[in-house]
Amino acid sequence: MIRSFVPDSCHGCDPRLRVRRTSTQESPVSPRFAPRPRPVRTTAAAVVGGLVLALAATGPVASAERGSPAAANAASAATAQPYLVGRGIADVTGETAEAGMMGYADLAQTSTGLHMRQRARAFVIVDRTTGRRILHVNADVGMIFQSVRDEVLARLAARFGETYGEANVMLTATHTHAGPGGFSHHNLYNITTLGFHDKTFRATVSGIVAAAERAEADLAPADLRVATTQLADASANRSKRAYDRNPAADRAHFSAGGTDTASTTLQVVRDGKVDGVINWFAVHATSMSTDNRLVSPDNKGYAGYLWEHEHEGVDYLDESHDPDFVASFAQTNSGDMSPNLELRPGTGPTDDQFENTRIIGSRMVGAAQRSLTSPTRSLTGGVDSRLVHVDLSDVLVDGQFTPDGQAHRTCPAAFGAAFAAGSTEDGGGGLPIFKEGKDGGNPVVKLIADALYTASPALKACQSPKEVLLPVGALDLVQQKLPVQLVRVGDLYVVGMPAEVTVVSGLRLRRAVAEVMGVGLDQVLVQGYTNAYAHYVTTPEEYDAGEYEGASTLFGRYELPAFVQTVHGLAAHMKAGTTPPLGAKERDRSAGQIASLQGKVVVDDPHLFKQFGAVLTAPAAAYAVGDTVSVEFSGAHPNNNLRHGSTFLTVERKVGSTWQRVADDGDWETKFRWKRDGISASRITITWDVPRGTPAGSYRIRYFGDARSLLGTVRSIDGTSPTFAVR
Template structure:
């Protein structure tokens, strides 16, 4: 059976010992023959990157009041290592992370740890880190001020969780390397995204718009991993924001892409995330999703229903269903070598040649600036009501910008018609030297770009790279949110609309042509089998963002008259399937121990061999809520929505926590509920 299921029918053997030995020898011969045909060495690994689940500002919506209060599902990093079997040194690692972005500081820390353990085997040249862009994860892991403002500064606990989990996922994939083959399949998914910036999209030339009749990018691309002809993993690329959960949510989640991966790994193939061998790994990676929203009604948390958690599951399941179909249909073998090119570009001052600008003249990019329409937010994630999208709608900033443009024609050429809100580049709040990466996996090419690209922008990038390589544009996939982060990336035509996405295109109107030019350079180098110029050093980026404004946990004490782990509210004695069991514990601050590769909660069923865990805080059916009681006391509420297929029997809920004493010592504790029946 496909899809990562390792169970099959046991063959019936007849004819005595001779026949058995003959069958065994034939099996070894067939296995050896299959192994000889396997072109690559392939490895898979999963790491737990769940950050601080309490009082950590969340990344994505820029809401100061949106701070973590628990976990709905854990965040994961899913790594895949590809190597040529005849030349294993030619390899790449591609990682998809349930995170809002990949910041340069995280990438550098991961590479430093890999270098310490593996020397030059992995480095910036052959490691591609990408984010799913979930808006339901904790932030504070950047070293640039802009991205830490609403998280009350740098959050070292969340930073460490990301770095450690990503590193572990790559190391596990490296240890998992074994002969295998790759297959690719392409299809369409039309009910999991909507264009949230339609007016800007309509500014593009008709030839570009005709490529997207519904103003969405329906392309879903799947890379299938095989060993012995059996699927053991997959990466799927599809463009839709991971924003099914609204700014009102304060529970950690991988959002719709995280659920899609969970659906395939845990619910379909039975992966145990706390076990060593995952069995099957499914990554749902992001592409050119700048103007693609999963909120089909274009309001926060809406579409196809008004329940944001139901929408997360539905949009995630649609991505899984399309990917699973492609897995079965993946008949196109991936052949060819493994290759990579990496370079750095100073996006604050790049000369763009006329062959890329489209107007017959060369232009320059500009120091980063945010427009007033950036502050207005997007249709499905609006900002303060006193800001509006579009030019001429923010009179105060429009007046200032017009004065600036009159004083500086060069600034006008690079940033107009943006109504400038904040010159974040000259303030040193964002990176200016950014990594670009082109990865070849046989006949598939990944464009690793550190920005959020619109669908037409992605189309132009793919066509640019494909032309230099002499391949079809469908052989090229834009891997957005890669290796660092610097906002949005629109076409020059979309930029002129100055919707949210254009206001967040920080380096000005010529940003996309600049990237087209630089990726054309990498592609030409790859086609000619020559090295690429490394570009300016990222050490030139300002990093004033490691300021920590929020103190850590001082100490814990249980509620008055209680002990850590004591049950404050017991579950009912009996539940029917579909009901929700709820237990409240006296607890401590969960940031004392993030329980990576573990869990704050266990739902257990009594069996003949003792208590067996059936769910933890990584499962869709559970929720872990933390609340402060007074100054130093905490409570934890564990809820478990009992699945329709739950076995009848006795159950209990276990909570694992850790308390910090005045001395700084941290002590683990456990609480256990009374038993209850299901059935």
């Protein structure tokens, strides 16, 4: 027996938002898959809002028109609902078989199937007075690399012209470690995939663009509200020894355990109801450990699924209309925040990594839903954005931003020895000859670092006391020209950081913006994993501890002060209404990629004396709620077709004379596993954990795939299990 995937208590969820699934008389098709009535978006307010945008796009309104009744009505509508907001969801699932996974840097962790699909969730927010807008996309991927951002911007320009550009597009990642990698144009990140995976790259880019297009098409008048609740049992500080080196005044902002418990939720209110949220909470998406081989969006993606699908009935496979609800669970300063509450991989609150994913995700949903009944602050004011590219390998940091008040420089990127030890609390394998802590390094590495520091006093001034292990900047293995962004929506400010920011580092970045803009600290958020990736940002005090996070702070002891200086400058430009120079961007590396042979399919054949789709292992005749149904099929390699907007499987219930879908490969309770049999045959194993509330009746499982011939043609295949009963 397995535990139900629907929590008995959603840890603070508003019970009114939960779909009831306990009645055995209730059809699983409704309310899970029956679309709710769609609100009509062509209201008078929407029409007036469109006129305002059109006028804003063509220039100032003539003085006679400003005094007209239409102009007065438009101004009134914009005041009542000052924004236009659109929402969109799209599939970004990459290669689900034979692709190295991104995050743990574990060569043995290659995908062998799919637990839940990866998705991108997009919000477009437009100031109805000026027409200025921002696009915020949160994708269930490990990182947003410059390669992805550049291609997304190019496709958005082809689709929307100059509507979206460098400054007003914010792309961020949930940082799941259970997604396929190989989509960076920097070689360091493609080591575990043995090269570049174009199919996963295109899946990531296309999904992000599709989500953005759907959000743009979904624009409607809206109010925006913000509320902050507290979530104390979904994270642990995995680098407490380093955190404790920070001044008491900094540590006073956080819990006794050194965790950031703030859960901040931006609520989109359209037609009088909340129909979308962006939640920011600091915790790594590493509930799934390095032992996992199934593609998964981890705890952040599960949180979005739980609210959208289980509570609001969103059917991801119904693309005939926009979803009725979009819940984006984004990251913030989560660099030292682990979901593994026992500070061991796959632990806390249980020893089951799947159950932990569900519990931590459920707790995030509970905290976000509590915001619906908590005091909220309505956002007022315009929409604005600034972005600069900064060469972090050589930044002169003014003394006002450094601990000793003296000017210092950053330097080319380098990893310390503790980087090779990995993050042992979250499952980064590491090598046993390396340990965290400045006194626990490898003596050979210390000799190398001492020699480098002797040869270059400037390197020592920047990187010391780090024991340099790998000068990745000099080897051109990582990105060093990095985008830093500041976005404003009303009086909420979001700092887009291209790295993993510790909680105290985030605090200092927030202070810099709050000071310049003259707002409260709670009106500024830091969003990590945004627009590019440059590993960690620690405070100088944390850096000196020599932990994994400090060893992965690439640009030396003064990296955070350099970022604070940059963010301070962005805020000053935003306040003054000026635009900073964009700065030199990272060069285009797309032409120099080496294609990986991982997951490449030459030919598919069925098992001997079988046809594609044949059942190799049939289900039992009957199951009870809580049991696991398992069926094996003779199939084909899933990388032939990633089946975006579709599914590798369905679980179907017989209702009258028809079969109705009750689950697919995007659901929590299903798992899709692939295994090579012999040279070219594929064994597909599909399991379904029968959830609580499943009605008694006749069921079947169907498999959908695509087979490649020796000549390269691909054709669709399918298989159907024998009928079984749920009693």
